[in-house]
Amino acid sequence: MSQSIIxxxxxxxxxxxxxxxxxxxxxxxxxxxxxxxxxxxxxFFVAPTDAQQGEGYRIIxxxxxASWMSMFIYLVMAFWAGLGLALxxxxxxxxxxxxxxxxxxMAALSLWTGALWGKPMWGAWWVWDARLTSELILFxxxxxxxxxxxxxxxxxxxxKAGAILALVGVxxxxxIYFSVKWWNTLHQGxxxxxxxxxxxxxxxxxxxxxxxxxxxMYSIAxxxxxxxxxxxxxxxxxxxxxxxxx
Amino acid sequence: MQWNSVGEFFAMGxxxxxxxxxxxxxxxxxxxxxxxARRRLNEVRKSxxxxxxxxxxxxxxxxx
Numbered sequence: 460m461s462q463s464i465i466x467x468x469x470x471x472x473x474x475x476x477x478x479x480x481x482x483x484x485x486x487x488x489x490x491x492x493x494x495x496x497x498x499x500x501x502x503f504f505v506a507p508t509d510a511q512q513g514e515g516y517r518i519i520x521x522x523x524x525a526s527w528m529s530m531f532i533y534l535v536m537a538f539w540a541g542l543g544l545a546l547x548x549x550x551x552x553x554x555x556x557x558x559x560x561x562x563x564x565m566a567a568l569s570l571w572t573g574a575l576w577g578k579p580m581w582g583a584w585w586v587w588d589a590r591l592t593s594e595l596i597l598f599x600x601x602x603x604x605x606x607x608x609x610x611x612x613x614x615x616x617x618x619k620a621g622a623i624l625a626l627v628g629v630x631x632x633x634x635i636y637f638s639v640k641w642w643n644t645l646h647q648g649x650x651x652x653x654x655x656x657x658x659x660x661x662x663x664x665x666x667x668x669x670x671x672x673x674x675x676m677y678s679i680a681x682x683x684x685x686x687x688x689x690x691x692x693x694x695x696x697x698x699x700x701x702x703x704x705x
Numbered sequence: 706m707q708w709n710s711v712g713e714f715f716a717m718g719x720x721x722x723x724x725x726x727x728x729x730x731x732x733x734x735x736x737x738x739x740x741x742a743r744r745r746l747n748e749v750r751k752s753x754x755x756x757x758x759x760x761x762x763x764x765x766x767x768x769x
Contacts, residue, residue, distance in 0.1 A: 503714070508707055514718035518727045525731065564734055572727040579723050681739045688746040695753060701760075704753045 471548035473690045474699045480683040487683065491676035498669030506662045518576040519663070524671040525568040528678055529597060530632050532562035536604075537629045540622035550686075552618030553693065555625060556608055557686035561678050563601035569594055581645055589638035590646035593631060600628040614693050 470476050502520035509516040536558040543551030573591065574584040585591065604621050611617035639646050694700045708714040717724040 504708075508718065513720065515720035515723055517717070517720075517724050521727055521731045561738065564738055568731055568734060571730050575723045575726045579720060677735060677739075681742050684739065684742040684746060688742065688749055691746070691749040691753060695749070695756075700753060701757055704750045704757075 468548075471546075471550050473549055473553070473694050474697075474703075476550045477687055477690050477703060480687050484680050484683050487676045487680035491673050491680060494669050494676060495673035498666055498673050501662060501666035501669060506666050507660060512580060515576070515579050518572050520666050520670045522569065522572040522576055523667050524674040525565045525572060526594065527671055528674045529562055529565035529569050529594070530635060531675075532558050532565060532678060533597060533600070533625075533632055534629070536562060537625040540618070540625040543618055544622040544626075550690075552615070552622070553686050553689045554682070555618070555621060557682045557689055558678075559601050559605050559608075560685070561682050563598060563605065565674070565678070566594065566598035566601060570598060577645075586645055588644040588646060589642040590635065590644050593635040593638050596631055597628075597635060600624075600631060604628075 470479060498520065502517060506517070506520075508514055536555045539551045539558070540555040542548060543555065570591075573594075577586070578584050604624050607624055608617040608621045611620055638644060691700055691704070715721060715725075
């Protein structure tokens with residue numbers, strides 16, 4: 460195996476990853492602040508009023524990023540969980556555990572902002588349609604993952620059980636993503652499509668992308684902070700941890 | 706910019722409750738979560754430091 464791949468495996472050890480994560484966190488916070496400032500500026504002061512939805516459409520600037528992140532974080536979480544299951548690398552399971560609360564938060568925000576958008580536009584806070592229901596299931600998958608891990612005392616066994624749940628739950632992600640195509644739903648189709656030009660004003664699109672980048676950087680920063688806590692909690696009996704804190 | 710006054714900005718064309726309810730919830734949760742994560746890290750750090758001090762104290766007493 461080449462030297463560079465072995466280098467990457469080094470960070471699979473908590474001892475090597477703990478200080479690395481600590482050095483990375485400020486940079487992700489800085490990026491989140493820059494993207495967030497630019498995104499909010501465009502969201503409120505540059506993007507024009509929507510012809511149909513007036514100012515109410517501005518919810519899109521937090522609703523879409525939160526929804527994207529709720530799905531993306533799940534994929535990343537399942538990836539780490541699967542990697543931990545396959546290679547038995549210790550940090551992988553900790554990363555999966557660290558991502559779950561942030562993913563749950565994004566799913567909750569997606570549902571909350573969706574309800575606040577649905578009420579004035581559709582006349583209902585909630586409808587049992589495919590997109591909304593599958594997103595609600597995603598929220599429950601996060602909660603289930605967290606509850607399952609919390610219920611098992613041995614962290615390595617908790618990782619394994621959680622990994623199975625996370626991997627089985629992955630099937631829900633394409634269901635959410637394609638739900639607006641597969642079923643007749645009240646939810647509008649995707650705003651951004653790989654095959655055709657986006658069906659919205661350029662400035663609206665930029666605002667949404669910048670806010671999504673902000674949410675992304677935020678998620679990495681907070682997940683890295685939490686994984687550092689998890690590393691110390693799980694490795695507290697080891698010698699290196701005793702010298703890592705001062 | 707489409708706002709003629711600060712009041713107009715906060716009114717959000719009649720959608721104030723929905724728009725600010727959405728952005729407010731995001732702000733609230735995205736401030737609370739890093740705070741809680743940070744507190745969790747600080748707490749485990751503190752308890753590790755206490756543990757080490759206790760170990761050192763024990764060692765000192767033994768050597769005396």
